Amino acid sequence: MGIVGALVVTICVFGGFVLAGGHLHVIWQPFEVVIIGGAALGGFLIANPMSNVKLSIKLAMQAIFAKPPTKADYLELLQMMFQIFQIFRKDGPQAVEKHIEEPNSSEIFKAYPAFLNNHHALDFFCDTMKITLSADLTQYDVDDLLDQDIKVAHEEEHAAQHAVASVGDALPGLGIVAAVLGIVHTMDYLDQGVQTIGGLVAAALVGTFLGILFSYGYIQPISAKMGNDAAASGRYMMCIKSALVALQRGAPPLVCVEFARRTIYPTERPTFEELDAASKEGKKAA
Numbered sequence: 001m002g003i004v005g006a007l008v009v010t011i012c013v014f015g016g017f018v019l020a021g022g023h024l025h026v027i028w029q030p031f032e033v034v035i036i037g038g039a040a041l042g043g044f045l046i047a048n049p050m051s052n053v054k055l056s057i058k059l060a061m062q063a064i065f066a067k068p069p070t071k072a073d074y075l076e077l078l079q080m081m082f083q084i085f086q087i088f089r090k091d092g093p094q095a096v097e098k099h100i101e102e103p104n105s106s107e108i109f110k111a112y113p114a115f116l117n118n119h120h121a122l123d124f125f126c127d128t129m130k131i132t133l134s135a136d137l138t139q140y141d142v143d144d145l146l147d148q149d150i151k152v153a154h155e156e157e158h159a160a161q162h163a164v165a166s167v168g169d170a171l172p173g174l175g176i177v178a179a180v181l182g183i184v185h186t187m188d189y190l191d192q193g194v195q196t197i198g199g200l201v202a203a204a205l206v207g208t209f210l211g212i213l214f215s216y217g218y219i220q221p222i223s224a225k226m227g228n229d230a231a232a233s234g235r236y237m238m239c240i241k242s243a244l245v246a247l248q249r250g251a252p253p254l255v256c257v258e259f260a261r262r263t264i265y266p267t268e269r270p271t272f273e274e275l276d277a278a279s280k281e282g283k284k285a286a
Contacts, residue, residue: 168219
């Protein structure tokens with residue numbers, strides 16, 4: 001919905017201006033955009049290491065175009081975990097090892113593309129399975145291990161979100177900078193008549209307008225969406241964590257995925273009947 005929201009902002013703001021009798025060519029002030037955008041970009045680069053710059057851009061793009069996990073994605077995740085756990089229970093660790101060592105070659109993981117394409121979740125699940133198969137860990141060890149993984153990932157995503165939010169906070173002030181420079185430029189034309197001066201003042205005021213619009217119409221909402229996406233990603237990981245901890249505790253596969261199902265928001269949570277039907281399909285595949 002991110003791109004839809006951006007279109008709504010653009011159409012309503014500029015469409016309303018036109019309907020009120022305004023002329024769009026007055027808004028077209030490329031040098032104001034260069035001043036505001038360049039200063040914002042420069043400040044962004046000053047404040048953040050390159051790793052955070054790259055992650056911020058990546059997550060901002062995902063906030064605009066990507067969707068958070070849906071009910072179908074969660075049902076696919078639960079079905080995948082049930083199938084893996086069922087094989088683990090029936091055939092032992094060696095039967096599972098080939099799947100978690102090379103997940104991209106696994107026929108099981110290939111059947112669940114939404115999970116397979118979520119590289120963070122894939123590594124989170126497979127790496128945990130590897131360590132639990134190779135080391136004698138208690139359920140509490142696994143719980144702590146996964147909590148630490150989720151915490152670190154959340155901190156990294158939060159740093160990227162904060163970087164984008166800081167740019168949004170700075171944009172109104174940078175719009176004023178552009179406006180002040182426009183007024184300074186206008187001072188050179190005080191002898192050119194009212195029409196010329198009026199045009200230059202209008203161009204200067206566009207700087208303030210653009211700074212505020214970019215901040216509250218685009219950048220701040222993108223930052224908020226990045227925060228929501230990070231929270232959704234964390235819930236997806238918590239779903240996986242709950243199942244893995246239950247498995248380490250010795251729970252049967254169906255109970256493991258039921259623990260996972262209960263961590264999902266009710267609006268996205270598959271019903272018990274849907275999970276049961278998916279589990280039966282998993283049993284057949286296993």
